[in-house]
Structure formats: structure tokens, C-alpha cells
Amino acid sequence: MSIQKPSIPKGTRDFGPAVVARRNYIFGIIRRTFEKFGYAPLETPTLENLSVLTGKYGDEGDQLLFKVLNSGDFLKDVTADDLQNDDGRATRRVLPKLAEKGLRYDLTVPFARYVVMNRGTLVFPFKRYQIQPVWRADRPQRGRYREFYQCDADVVGTDSLLCEAEIVLMMCEVLDTLNKEAKSEDQKLKYTIKINHRDALRGIFFAAAENRSKESDFFVVLDKLDKIGTEGVKQELKERGFSNNGFQWLTYLLRTDDGNRKMTSEERMIYVNAMFKEIMSDPNAEPVGSKGIKQLQEVFNILRGFDFKQFQNLEFDPTLARGLSYYTGCIFEIKINNVNMGSVSGGGRYDNLTGAFGLPGVSGVGFSFGVDRLYDCLEELNLFPEGAAATTRCLIANFDAAAMTAMLPVLRDLRAAGIASELYPEPAKLAKQFKYADGKGIAYVLLQGPEELALNTFKLKDLRTGQEQTLTLPEVVATLG
Amino acid sequence: MSIQKPSIPKGTRDFGPAVVARRNYIFGIIRRTFEKFGYAPLETPTLENLSVLTGKYGDEGDQLLFKVLNSGDFLKDVTADDLQNDDGRATRRVLPKLAEKGLRYDLTVPFARYVVMNRGTLVFPFKRYQIQPVWRADRPQRGRYREFYQCDADVVGTDSLLCEAEIVLMMCEVLDTLNKEAKSEDQKLKYTIKINHRDALRGIFFAAAENRSKESDFFVVLDKLDKIGTEGVKQELKERGFSNNGFQWLTYLLRTDDGNRKMTSEERMIYVNAMFKEIMSDPNAEPVGSKGIKQLQEVFNILRGFDFKQFQNLEFDPTLARGLSYYTGCIFEIKINNVNMGSVSGGGRYDNLTGAFGLPGVSGVGFSFGVDRLYDCLEELNLFPEGAAATTRCLIANFDAAAMTAMLPVLRDLRAAGIASELYPEPAKLAKQFKYADGKGIAYVLLQGPEELALNTFKLKDLRTGQEQTLTLPEVVATLG
Numbered sequence A, B: 001m002s003i004q005k006p007s008i009p010k011g012t013r014d015f016g017p018a019v020v021a022r023r024n025y026i027f028g029i030i031r032r033t034f035e036k037f038g039y040a041p042l043e044t045p046t047l048e049n050l051s052v053l054t055g056k057y058g059d060e061g062d063q064l065l066f067k068v069l070n071s072g073d074f075l076k077d078v079t080a081d082d083l084q085n086d087d088g089r090a091t092r093r094v095l096p097k098l099a100e101k102g103l104r105y106d107l108t109v110p111f112a113r114y115v116v117m118n119r120g121t122l123v124f125p126f127k128r129y130q131i132q133p134v135w136r137a138d139r140p141q142r143g144r145y146r147e148f149y150q151c152d153a154d155v156v157g158t159d160s161l162l163c164e165a166e167i168v169l170m171m172c173e174v175l176d177t178l179n180k181e182a183k184s185e186d187q188k189l190k191y192t193i194k195i196n197h198r199d200a201l202r203g204i205f206f207a208a209a210e211n212r213s214k215e216s217d218f219f220v221v222l223d224k225l226d227k228i229g230t231e232g233v234k235q236e237l238k239e240r241g242f243s244n245n246g247f248q249w250l251t252y253l254l255r256t257d258d259g260n261r262k263m264t265s266e267e268r269m270i271y272v273n274a275m276f277k278e279i280m281s282d283p284n285a286e287p288v289g290s291k292g293i294k295q296l297q298e299v300f301n302i303l304r305g306f307d308f309k310q311f312q313n314l315e316f317d318p319t320l321a322r323g324l325s326y327y328t329g330c331i332f333e334i335k336i337n338n339v340n341m342g343s344v345s346g347g348g349r350y351d352n353l354t355g356a357f358g359l360p361g362v363s364g365v366g367f368s369f370g371v372d373r374l375y376d377c378l379e380e381l382n383l384f385p386e387g388a389a390a391t392t393r394c395l396i397a398n399f400d401a402a403a404m405t406a407m408l409p410v411l412r413d414l415r416a417a418g419i420a421s422e423l424y425p426e427p428a429k430l431a432k433q434f435k436y437a438d439g440k441g442i443a444y445v446l447l448q449g450p451e452e453l454a455l456n457t458f459k460l461k462d463l464r465t466g467q468e469q470t471l472t473l474p475e476v477v478a479t480l481g
Helices: A017-036 A058-064 A080-084 A090-098 A108-117 A162-179 A198-208 A215-222 A225-239 A244-253 A265-279 A288-305 A371-381 A401-416 A430-440 A450-455 A473-480 B017-036 B058-064 B080-084 B090-098 B108-117 B162-179 B198-208 B215-222 B225-239 B247-253 B265-279 B288-305 B371-381 B401-416 B430-440 B450-455 B473-480
Strands: A047-049 A067-069 A099-103 A126-135 A147-156 A191-197 A314-316 A327-336 A345-350 A364-369 A394-396 A421-423 A444-447 A458-462 A468-471 B047-049 B067-069 B099-103 B126-135 B147-156 B191-197 B314-316 B327-336 B345-350 B364-369 B394-396 B421-423 B444-447 B458-462 B468-471
Touching (some): A017 A147, A017 A162, A067 A090, A080 A090, A090 A099, A108 A126, A147 A162, A147 A371, A162 A191, A162 A327, A191 A198, A191 A288, A198 A215, A198 A244, A198 A265, A198 A288, A198 A327, A215 A225, A225 A244, A244 A265, A265 A288, A288 A327, A288 B401, A394 A401, A394 A430, A401 A421, A401 A473, A401 B288, A430 A444, A458 A473, A468 A473, B017 B126, B017 B147, B017 B162, B017 B371, B047 B108, B067 B090, B080 B090, B090 B099, B108 B126, B108 B147, B162 B191, B162 B288, B162 B327, B162 B345, B191 B198, B191 B288, B198 B215, B198 B247, B198 B265, B198 B288, B198 B327, B215 B225, B225 B247, B247 B265, B265 B288, B265 B314, B288 B314, B288 B327, B327 B364, B394 B401, B401 B421, B401 B473, B430 B444, B458 B473, B468 B473
Parallel strands (some): A191 A314, A394 A421, A394 A444, B394 B421, B394 B444
Antiparallel strands (some): A047 A099, A067 A099, A067 B067, A126 A147, A147 A364, A191 A327, A327 A345, A345 A364, A458 A468, B047 B099, B067 B099, B126 B147, B147 B364, B327 B345, B345 B364, B444 B458, B458 B468
């Protein structure tokens, strides 16, 4: 065996004990929230057939799929001719011969595949959550990894807007639960849940753009509103070849205040809807945007039925677009206002999840948390609970072989009481054992020197405060338990 | 997009909600046990560099590694010449040009890589557990998958036999905790933890085989002892070219009774050790097997210090070999006696975990649970707890839009009490809603018809017993909580 300096592939990460514990803390809160709302766990394989994955994420997505080499003689169907023809399509020609499988790219396509494969036995509406890693052969950079987790919850088989309202509730519950650890207001995640409806968005597009073939161009520009303002949006639309015939409507539609103060989300819905009706030349026609506004108002009504208290965190934003084109109804996004970070969660309703697999008409709504970003937010705000990083609570010091034997029943009793404990595995200098406890984030060290042994007591040292107590074993258990 | 009938790669599995919940039940018990014993979680990437993986699992292992195609123009270094030369080595020649990364094959090599990469910051002894999937391009068959989980716990940086004793304790704790769900003795996992030491095994080899170059051949035959008996072993050794000069010792060494009754494990250690000494021509020399026996006896002593009660489950078996050649000290294996299944757990001590990565002298000991096999055992014994399969505890029936609105605060209150609940998302026939609850394994349905509404009460139906109660909301919460 040759000796080598080992490394890990770029864009991947090892998670050491402290980080795993903190990640699991976040996963646990998300999982418990999903389950409390009736979502059940699903896990799909890491390996999917490329026939399932290809063509679902656009051309760029196909490029970013990790493909797995066929096992055995993977070259058996590849010919020299396949390579020689340098028309730039060699990889495309050879790929199907080399690789049949790829790595999961998101959790939505595997979910759709699962629904189609199991449609005979599933009970609809089917509410599932899925917390698993995905892989993308993207260029790694700060905050962008080639292997990262997604946490998705989706319900398919119902159009009920109760689902949309509950997504808002789940988003709040996860963030509010994380905020419970805050020791001051400054430590809290200050969040805004932005909500919109694709039809409201289309209403703006229809009002402002005469050229209806350039929808995605329009939304790309609109997405910059925060950065360049309404006038900047108009200017850039013009540069991209939109005529300014409808531009005056944009000024009205993008208003966020009533002249005196910021409109509430529900005031803005009423206002935007009034604008949509104004824009229509035919006063009897239902503007496209109004359907969206009506559904959004219904979501707000359902939330009021839940006695929802956090409307100040929920913002109707008629310009919210969300990149993915398969959304057809309500769309969501969470922005953390006191940390400089992209959205930590997003989602929306889609009409046709499973069409590509031959099962049309399955509509649903779902959302996803970005755990890496949430982790970074919590770290920046110092919002992780103190205990989240450690596992062992108590280290028993090991003086010599005889003392070690005497401490075995003590160790057993601590563990029997559910206290994660360990005995330093060999006699060693105390300084070394304390260093071990410290390095591992262990809160307590338990010692029994000759004095304590004679009295059948123990010294319990709290490493965070430095305080020492002399206690009996039941008192130790009570203190640590 | 072309329409296709989707499928998953052979050897992989989807885990639906009921199965995930049951698997998580097992993972949870293993995880809590590891943590109680001071093991901290580690997670390594799915993708590893092939330079890290190759050469670590033998030639067969290298074949079974899943390799991931380089992204971008993966053909750029492949020439037509690479293919044309049909000397049977084309794949070996082309592979390094096509693929730099592979999928994790086990958890031990990534652990060793992690230890080497982080040796400057880790505090030793380093105790880590790791519960993650691994991938092998093996021929799929019943019980053998291409993607499956391993649950490993290892401690490196200490020779203390306390670690070996604690492995026995952890094995018992996991199985005893699973057994707590048993409603009768028949449902319990009847298990035997087999323990041996590589030196005791080598003692047998040295006693019985004159040709010391054929160690692995010898162990392959010895491994069949249960099936073919002592005489069968001798016969097959002969067929494989071993001389029968040492064979008479085998008869003694493989004895499990003292003529009247089965020896206890500790009696057998004394007996085997006496045999080893007998075999040695020089009465002053320490036989190779004795060092192993001495360590095993020390492990038993430490267990006695823990007041270990289950020596009847712990069997010294001097013929236990464990396939993996890197073990150098104690070795372990768990056999479930009342289910027809291979070992559900195994492990051992190794001298040189990280040598291949340039860090010699790191010794450690570890073990692993096979969750798929444990799952099958629990299923066969019907030992899963009833609640393990369901997530939602209560479904609120949905009669019509008005009633739906009235039930929103009820739903909120149930969830606020920590009860996983859902409201059927749209008005529907009761039969359909009950079918939904049934299909999802939901225990209770909560209804409020006009009568109950008038009295501000609810009907709570237990779907398992069919019983209905009329209750106030606080009573409902108390019943479900």
C-alpha cells in the first residue's frame, strides 16, 4: 500500500462531533415540526436511474448531475469511433454507454417517482417529509457545496389552501423554536416570510409587458427590485426590449405604502387587486391576478382561524418570483433580516408534479429548509443551545488499576440513570484527563481519591465554573441527571 | 419531456413512512447507547477521492467500488488507443482518466482518513460513532443491497481493554433495549455474543498447521466447523494440502465440553490455555495463544467489575475468525439464535488503522451493527413497538367549510400540546376520511357534529378498538397527550 496524504473532494465536508450535534439539533426541530403537522418520513435511494433524473432540471441541471460509472466492464459498448469524432458531442454520445445511474439531485423528482411507483397503495392526500443529502457538480464556493442536505415537506393530492396556511405555521414554528434559546432580543432570528401567488405575479407581467413571450426575462429584472428600485426596473426592462406602454402601471403595482405609511399585507392585496381591475379594459372580465389575490386572502383567513399571531412576520410581496418554473400557485420564501444570507426556506404549489412519469393531474404544495444556511445564521447569532455540542456529560478520572476497578460500578450506575458517561480508559496524569474532558466539551469530571474512597464520597468538578463539590453517589446522580 | 415508467436501480430501496419510522426506532436505540458510552457522532462525505478508497478493500473491493464520472468533459484525456488495445486492461487504463471520486464503501476507511487529516486537533483517545449509508456494486440478492446503512463505533488511541468490555456492554444494551418491547419470552431476541482473540486463533493455527504460509486457507476451513464438525474440518484441511501432523491437537482445542457438560466460557479459556502450553515443546516459552487468552480473561474481569449479569450470553469461541484481516486483538460477533440470520453485529481491535495514510501506530477497537438484519429479526419476531410506525396521532374530521374553520383552533391546541395532528384538508365523506386515517395508521379520529358543537364537546374515536367517547377539549388533550 502506498502512503499518501489523504484529502476529501472539493465541495464536500467532514462533520466532526460538535458540528454533527448542532446540525442534528436543527434537523430535530424541523423533523418534529413536520411530524406534528402530520407529515410522514420518506427516504429514497442515493442512486437513481439517469432516465429518472435527466431532463427534469433543465440543460444546466443535466450537466450538474453526478453520474456513476457502470460497474464491471464499463467500456464494453464504447468504440474508438465514439471518441474520434471531435464534434463536441463525444461526451453526450458516450455517456449513455458508460453510466446508467446518477446521484440524487433534489428531493422533489425522487418524491414524484415514488408517488408514481406507489400510486396503487398510497392513501391520498399523501403528506411526506424527506431529510436527505443531494449532490450537484456545481463549482464549489463559500456557502455552496457539492453535497448538502435538503429538508422537504410536501403534500400531494389536495388543492386545499389549508396546506398553504400550515406551511406558514410550520415555518414560524421552526424559527420560533430556534429562537427559544435566545438570551436577548438581539440573538433572535428576525424573519420575514414572503408570500405571493404565481397568478398575482402574472397579473403584473400582463399589466406591464406587451410582449408576453418574454416572461422569464421580465421576472429576472423584477427580481432586482430591492437592489435597483422601480425606476431601475423600468430602465432595465427597456434595455431588454420591453416597450414602455405598460410601464406606468408598474409604478402603481410596486407601491408598498399608501402615501403615509407602509401598507399591511392585506391592505396591499386589496390595493393590488384594485389596480388589476383598473388595468382591465373590460370591467366584467376577471383579471388573471385576481385569482391569485383571492387565494392569498383565503390563506390569511385560514391563518386567522388558527389565531395566528405573527402577521407582522408574513409579507405579501407581489414581486416574489422564486426561480423554479414549476410553481403554479402560492409561493413562499423566508428571509432572515438580521443576518446577511439568502433565503433559508422556500416553496410553493405546483400543478403537475408527476406528469413526466406518466401520471398527470397530481397537484401539491411543498417547501424546504436550507440547513446549511440556517446553521450559519444560528452560529452568527450565537443561538445554539450550550448543550447541543457535547455528548458525554461526565468523565470519571482514572488514577490507577485498583481505582479503575472500583469506579466500574459507579460508571454503570451513572449510565443506568441515563447519564452519558465514560471512564478515562487508562491510568494517566490528571492534567491529561482534564485536557481530554475539556477538548470533548464534557461538563463534569468525577474523582475519587483515597480520602473520598475512605468516606465513600466523590469529588464532582464542574469544568465550566471550576466549582468542586463533595457528594455521595446518589447526590452525584441527582446533580448530573 | 418523454413519458416513462420510472424505476429504481436494482439493489436500492425506497423506504416508505412506516419503514422509516421503524428503522429510526432502531437507529435511535443504537445512537443513544453509543452516546451514553461517550461516543460522539462523526459524518463523512458520500464522495471520497478514489485515491483514498482504492487498495483498502482488496482487489475484490476495488471492483465493487462505485466510481463517479468526472464532471465536465470527462473524456478529455481518453484516447482511441486506450480503447483499441484489447488486452483486457482497458478499463483499468481508462478508469483513472474518467473518475477521480467514488462512493463511501465502509465507515472505517473514511474514519481513518478523518483521524489522519485532523490529528493535530483531535483529543485522543478519540471515540466516534458513525451511522451512514455505504455503497457496494455487489450482485444484489435477498438481504444484500447495493446501498445500506452501517452503524459503527470506534475508539482509537488507547490499548485499554475497558473498551473491549464496553463493547460487550453496548451490544447487550442495544439488544436488551429492543427486547423490552417483547410481550412474551418467545418474542425476545435470544442472542449470543461470541468473543475471541486473534492470538488465540493463531494459537490454534500454530498448533495444527505445519505450513504457516496458508493462514487464511486454514481459517476458511475452520469457519465451517459449525456445519461440518471437527472431523470434517480435518478432512477438508487435508484436501487443501495441510499435513495431519498437528491434527490431533485440533480434537482437543475444539472441545466444548469437559466430558460431562458444556464448559463455561471462562473454563474453556483455562482449558484452551492449558492445551496451548501443553503443545509447546519448550515449557518456558509463552505460547502465542496465551497472550490472547490473558486479554480475554481481563475483559471478563472488567465485565465482572461492572457487575455484568449476562455471562450466559457471552461465549468464548476460539474458532471465531471474522473475515477482515486487519483485526489483531479481540474480535466479536453477535448471533441471533432464534432467527435464521447471519451475524447482526461484529467488530474487533486493530493495530494499524491509519498506516495507509502515513500515520502508523494508531491502534483502536470498534464494532458495527447491521441494521437491515436487525430490522428483519425484529420483524420476524414481531418485536417492533406498536407506535413505531405511525406519526400522526389524531385526525380531525372535516365536514364542511364552516366546521373546518371551527376546527382550526382545536387543531392548534392539540399541536400546542405536542400531539401530532392533522385536519383532513377538505370536506369529504366520512368513510373516505376514516380510510385515510386507517391507511396512515392514525390511532384517533376527532369529530364534532352539530350535536357536539351545540354542547362544545367532541367525539373521539379510537380506531384500534372502535370505541367512541364524548369529551371536552381538555379531556381530548389529556387522552391523546
